[in-house]
Amino acid sequence: MKRLLDLPAYALNGLAVAMGVAIIQFVVDSVAGPHAAALALGGAVCASLADVPNTVPRTWKRVPVAALLSMLAAAITLWLMPTPLMMGVGVALIAFGAMMAMAWGARAGAVSFAPILAVIFTMAVPLGSAPLATLLLWNAVGGAGYVVWSLLSGALLQRRYRALAMGQSLTAAAALLRLRADLLTSPAAGADDLRGMQAWIQGEVVLADRLQGARDFIFVQPDNPRAQREIGIVLLTVELRDVLLASRLDLDLLGNDRDGQWVLNRMAAVLQGIAKGLDSAAEAARGGAVPAEMPPLELDTVFAPSPLAADDARARLLPSLKDRLRRLDADVRRLHALQCGESTLSPLSRSELQYFVAPEGWPLAALRAQWSWRSPVLRHAVRAGLALGTAYYIALMLPWASHPHWLVLSVAVVLRGSLEQTLARRNARVAGTVLGCAVVLALSPVHSSVVLSLVLLAAVGIAHAFVLQRYWLTACAATVMALLQSHMMLPSAGFAIPERVADTVLGAALAWAFSYVLPWWERRSLPTAITRVLKELNDYASHALRFEPGDQVSLRLSRRRAYDALALLAAALQRSSAEPRAVRLPLKDVAALIDHGQRLMAHLSMVRVTLGHRRADLQQGAASALSETQASLARCLTLKVGAPAAPADLDELAQLPPVPPAADILPWLLRRLALLVHDAHRIHDAAAAALAATDPGATARRRMSGVG
Numbered sequence: 001m002k003r004l005l006d007l008p009a010y011a012l013n014g015l016a017v018a019m020g021v022a023i024i025q026f027v028v029d030s031v032a033g034p035h036a037a038a039l040a041l042g043g044a045v046c047a048s049l050a051d052v053p054n055t056v057p058r059t060w061k062r063v064p065v066a067a068l069l070s071m072l073a074a075a076i077t078l079w080l081m082p083t084p085l086m087m088g089v090g091v092a093l094i095a096f097g098a099m100m101a102m103a104w105g106a107r108a109g110a111v112s113f114a115p116i117l118a119v120i121f122t123m124a125v126p127l128g129s130a131p132l133a134t135l136l137l138w139n140a141v142g143g144a145g146y147v148v149w150s151l152l153s154g155a156l157l158q159r160r161y162r163a164l165a166m167g168q169s170l171t172a173a174a175a176l177l178r179l180r181a182d183l184l185t186s187p188a189a190g191a192d193d194l195r196g197m198q199a200w201i202q203g204e205v206v207l208a209d210r211l212q213g214a215r216d217f218i219f220v221q222p223d224n225p226r227a228q229r230e231i232g233i234v235l236l237t238v239e240l241r242d243v244l245l246a247s248r249l250d251l252d253l254l255g256n257d258r259d260g261q262w263v264l265n266r267m268a269a270v271l272q273g274i275a276k277g278l279d280s281a282a283e284a285a286r287g288g289a290v291p292a293e294m295p296p297l298e299l300d301t302v303f304a305p306s307p308l309a310a311d312d313a314r315a316r317l318l319p320s321l322k323d324r325l326r327r328l329d330a331d332v333r334r335l336h337a338l339q340c341g342e343s344t345l346s347p348l349s350r351s352e353l354q355y356f357v358a359p360e361g362w363p364l365a366a367l368r369a370q371w372s373w374r375s376p377v378l379r380h381a382v383r384a385g386l387a388l389g390t391a392y393y394i395a396l397m398l399p400w401a402s403h404p405h406w407l408v409l410s411v412a413v414v415l416r417g418s419l420e421q422t423l424a425r426r427n428a429r430v431a432g433t434v435l436g437c438a439v440v441l442a443l444s445p446v447h448s449s450v451v452l453s454l455v456l457l458a459a460v461g462i463a464h465a466f467v468l469q470r471y472w473l474t475a476c477a478a479t480v481m482a483l484l485q486s487h488m489m490l491p492s493a494g495f496a497i498p499e500r501v502a503d504t505v506l507g508a509a510l511a512w513a514f515s516y517v518l519p520w521w522e523r524r525s526l527p528t529a530i531t532r533v534l535k536e537l538n539d540y541a542s543h544a545l546r547f548e549p550g551d552q553v554s555l556r557l558s559r560r561r562a563y564d565a566l567a568l569l570a571a572a573l574q575r576s577s578a579e580p581r582a583v584r585l586p587l588k589d590v591a592a593l594i595d596h597g598q599r600l601m602a603h604l605s606m607v608r609v610t611l612g613h614r615r616a617d618l619q620q621g622a623a624s625a626l627s628e629t630q631a632s633l634a635r636c637l638t639l640k641v642g643a644p645a646a647p648a649d650l651d652e653l654a655q656l657p658p659v660p661p662a663a664d665i666l667p668w669l670l671r672r673l674a675l676l677v678h679d680a681h682r683i684h685d686a687a688a689a690a691l692a693a694t695d696p697g698a699t700a701r702r703r704m705s706g707v708g
Helices: 009-032 034-048 056-080 084-104 106-123 132-185 194-218 225-246 258-287 313-339 350-356 364-368 376-397 404-414 419-443 449-465 471-489 497-514 522-544 552-576 587-617 620-636 666-694 698-705
Strands: none
Touching: 009 034, 009 132, 009 449, 034 056, 034 106, 034 132, 034 449, 056 084, 056 106, 056 132, 084 106, 084 364, 084 376, 106 132, 106 404, 132 194, 132 225, 132 258, 194 225, 194 552, 194 587, 225 313, 225 587, 258 313, 350 552, 376 404, 376 497, 404 419, 404 471, 404 497, 419 471, 419 497, 419 552, 449 471, 471 497, 522 552, 522 587, 522 620, 522 666, 552 587, 587 666, 620 666
């Protein structure tokens, strides 16, 4: 049992899905026979698509919807199957409606595919094998049975899912720490190191996703001391990300000589040690145990003996660098203390924590907002409908027309919303199908229905578990599942392996071709994405640059929105890399915008830390400087007519204050504020350059309209 609980969340979920489908098949088989069980299996599998690691209320809002949509799609399919010409129209319309569900975002992804899979399963049922009402009845029984199972299994696995979500977020934070350490010692590190920058951006995206998953599980659980500790761990991990982001600042002042590299190497070694502490915390979170004791890192002597001469200006930077490392180390040790049972009180109330949980539900306003040709959701829905309808009609004309739904399925699973995802799915689908056919070929001498049923159920679980992890494995399992299901429905027809391979290759090619129908290249969304980044950065700055403490909930929300906006822009940049060269996003300009956006976030973090620890040492002059900086940022973080005033010279900003921060913090704060404004100018310039590169007429239009 312990080994099962040690599985990652996606594998544990796949096992639960396979068990649920198996129970439903066994019960229906015992009551009504194998044919009814095969029909109920289709309804259960379709409903199970929406059963992912989640809280019970979220499962309740998704799995029944998938079951209902699947039953509706099955009814339409059964009604139209006697007239193949109308069936093609029905396939197209069902695909269109299913893809429009993506208006509700990623949470609708699995739900949107359920009716398409229901069409495939229903078309696999031989015409006339049972009355229409009987077919729908057993489909509904399978779907309803799986809804009940998903709620029961989800409730039983809640605590395990929470532990795994927390462990994933800590593991992602450790990976980002190691990546930062590697960048410090990389000879290619620098402003032009696009590969390193993209790796860092991708690490940030992964950490943001893992943190949101942890929030969704942990912030909604019933209040008790253990929940308070888990909430404290997630909040500490969020703060740790802020400190880690700030750890990159000022390091360019160390230079590339031997002495400067010595300092960077020492910092990298400490970051690696802290990452080990996070790994230990992640392992403890997953195992529900106490983390291994974290050895002392000797931070007091980390830069001793320093090779920097006493009169070297860089030596004045070392106390600040040491303080950042000390804060990272203290945060991780605090995580360990919480895991060891130390009590804590959340800085946010239960109701305030809910603001940080991802939204759920199906508001119609989200769907209405997509009814425009400028909507990527609508364009993809039309594209999917045309592709699947075309695939069905082509399948009817092929020499092998016994399984037209296979070609439809191949197109449905490969065609994604972006060209990058479609290309990745295309290659994985073909490879997985060939491997799956080889598995079925090896099973062909087996005639035991029990053995084949067990293999089918295992394929259901594997296909479900690995769809977002290793799609080639999902494609392999789905091939085994499709071939075995068809064989069990009609054993005399054999396994039709050559037909399956041919349909997969043709379907992958069709999906690739239809990716260029009504395409939505990332450059179309760039103005909106850039506008959002500038707005959210400015909003976060307006909260962070307050001399007196403000509303912590608003500050944290604005910080999360800024991180999310940068992450969305980074994801768009990654997707664009697979698009035709003529329409790709300008890599250097967009990467520079993201890089300086993260620098600005890091500067704001440092300002917050300074104000939190040294506010009593600052005079009124600091308050006015903060206000002036906020006004300068507001001018920079917009694309209105006229560029903002030139920032301070970078060479001048490279000069460190003559006194250490322990003696007088004000000069260091003023320098940090000047660097903030400098990075805001760089964001402005990168945004303008990116928009000009993707739309040369944008600059002229902005000048005429006077807006960004």
